[in-house]
Amino acid sequence: MNSGPSTYDYLNLSIAIVAAFLALTALAWQAWAWLLSGPRVTAEMKWGLLGAGGGLVSGPPRADWRSVDLATQGFTDPVVAVEIRNKGRTPTTVTGAAVRYSNGIQLTGTAPPAGDVLPHRLEAHSTFTYLIDGGHVGQGIRATVRTGGTRRIHVIVTLATGKTVQTNAADFV
Secondary structure (H helix, E strand, O other), X not given: OOOOOOHHHHHHHHHHHHHHHHHHHHHHHHHHHHHOOOOXXXXXXXXXXXXXXXXXXXXXXXXXXXXXXXXXXXXXXXXXXXEEEEOOOXXXXXXXXXXXXOOOOEEOOOOOOOOOOOOEEEOOOEEEEEEEEHHHHHHHHHHHHHOOOOOEEEEEEEEOOOOEEEOOOEEOO
């Protein structure tokens, strides 16, 4: 005389469904935590000028920089600044930074005009700004334009893990 599932059967099924949901939630949480546990590096290209007393750094190229006579204030050396940010939970090492031109040629291995040299240990939740000599970048731009390329560049940052991070492309002024 079996009249179908009992109340206990439904209770057991409900508990099993809740347990399966909680197990899947815990698994998803662990996967998410594992993905966020390593270094998460981003890079942003900026422009600047160096002088004897320091430097000026800005976001995208600014046309009004040319209208202000910063040279009289001692800021005469152009630089491409790369702001490298580690948003992850573990440190990493930045081993290189290269300017890539529109024709695919890369400018690598230049000594920074000021600041730290590479490799550089980038701790978790920290930022490092690497400077690239704007004079060398400008020479590469002129050569690229003469061969049919454009003034558009971006910077590629290399990490010790072999991973590369690329900035957005922008026109070098």
